[in-house]
Amino acid sequence: MKIAQDQEVEFDEFSRACDLVESYFGETIDDVALHAPVSRRQLTAVLARAQLSGRQLAIDGLTEEGEVVYQSDDETLLWLDGGFWTDMRGQHHLEPDEGRAAREVHRRLIEALDGDVSYYNRERDPFVLIERLDPYE
Numbered sequence: 341m342k343i344a345q346d347q348e349v350e351f352d353e354f355s356r357a358c359d360l361v362e363s364y365f366g367e368t369i370d371d372v373a374l375h376a377p378v379s380r381r382q383l384t385a386v387l388a389r390a391q392l393s394g395r396q397l398a399i400d401g402l403t404e405e406g407e408v409v410y411q412s413d414d415e416t417l418l419w420l421d422g423g424f425w426t427d428m429r430g431q432h433h434l435e436p437d438e439g440r441a442a443r444e445v446h447r448r449l450i451e452a453l454d455g456d457v458s459y460y461n462r463e464r465d466p467f468v469l470i471e472r473l474d475p476y477e
Contacts, residue, residue, distance in 0.1 A: 405418075
């Protein structure tokens with residue numbers, strides 16, 4: 341299955357990524373999809389694509405590109421410098437609403453852990469890299 345211009349994954353890997361983001365983000369997906377012009381299913385698929393791309397970027401040194409807010413064995417929450425979500429939209433041919441909704445899911449989670457994010461601005465992108473491989477562990 342081709343998920344981006346230069347990224348291909350097996351269908352079962354994509355399916356596992358969908359299960360993982362549904363398990364991890366839970367009600368946040370529902371809340372954002374309720375107010376965004378994208379369906380829950382679309383949003384889950386976009387979040388799964390971002391996770392798969394994020395895993396590759398992590399190998400290339402993702403944590404050096406921003407500020408780590410929180411890190412555990414299960415996840416890394418970051419504020420990234422640059423245009424992470426803009427790149428995701430281009431790489432995955434996402435509609436602007438899909439990219440904004442996915443970015444909002446990540447922002448809400450980081451905001452919940454980081455508290456007051458008054459320093460947050462459009463120049464920094466929120467991203468949560470889910471590092472546990474099996475959503476059923």
